[in-house]
Amino acid sequence: MAAPLARVRWFAKLQAxxxxxxARLIGQYLRTSAGISKGSLLASVEDNLRFVLPEAWAKFPGRALILVGQRERRLMRESASGIHRALPGSELITVGGCGHGIPLERAAWFNALVGDWLRQTS
Structure with missing residues (x-):
């Protein structure tokens, strides 16, 4: 029922x-949000709700960095913990003061963290 709200400016602003x-990307976000079809939005939400970790995840031989915001919804924090538990050796970081938008909320910190992490992997 809420799918059409993605095209309503005030609702899209709340989502943003x-x-x-x-702020510099709000206009682009609003245009993109208004252009998403109800079918695409519903398909995306349904795919997210049905997602389960593949069995092969536990056998992944590489390193994995899992980030979750401290202010994220409990479901997302629990999901991040489950992803971490399912892969021995993965690294879970809970980012204080952040919600769902870590790369946007803490862009410089995020970029430095990922850059350092990637350099350690090489």
Whole structure:
């Protein structure tokens, strides 16, 4: 029932704020949000709700960095913990003061963290 709200400006602005979309990108976000069809939005939400970790995840031989915001919804924090538990050796970081938009909320910190992590992997 709420799918059409993605095209309503005031609702899209609330979503943008929740996702920490920077002010300079709000116009682009609103245009993109207005262009998403109800079918595409519903398919995306349904896919997210049905997602389960593949069995092969536990056998992944590489390193994995899992980030979750401290202010994220409990479901997302529990999901991140489950992903971490399912892969021995993965690294879980809970980012204080952040919600769902870590790369936008803490762009410089995020970029430095991922850059350092990637250099350690090489």
């Amino acid at each position: 704020r929740e996702l920490r979309v920077p």
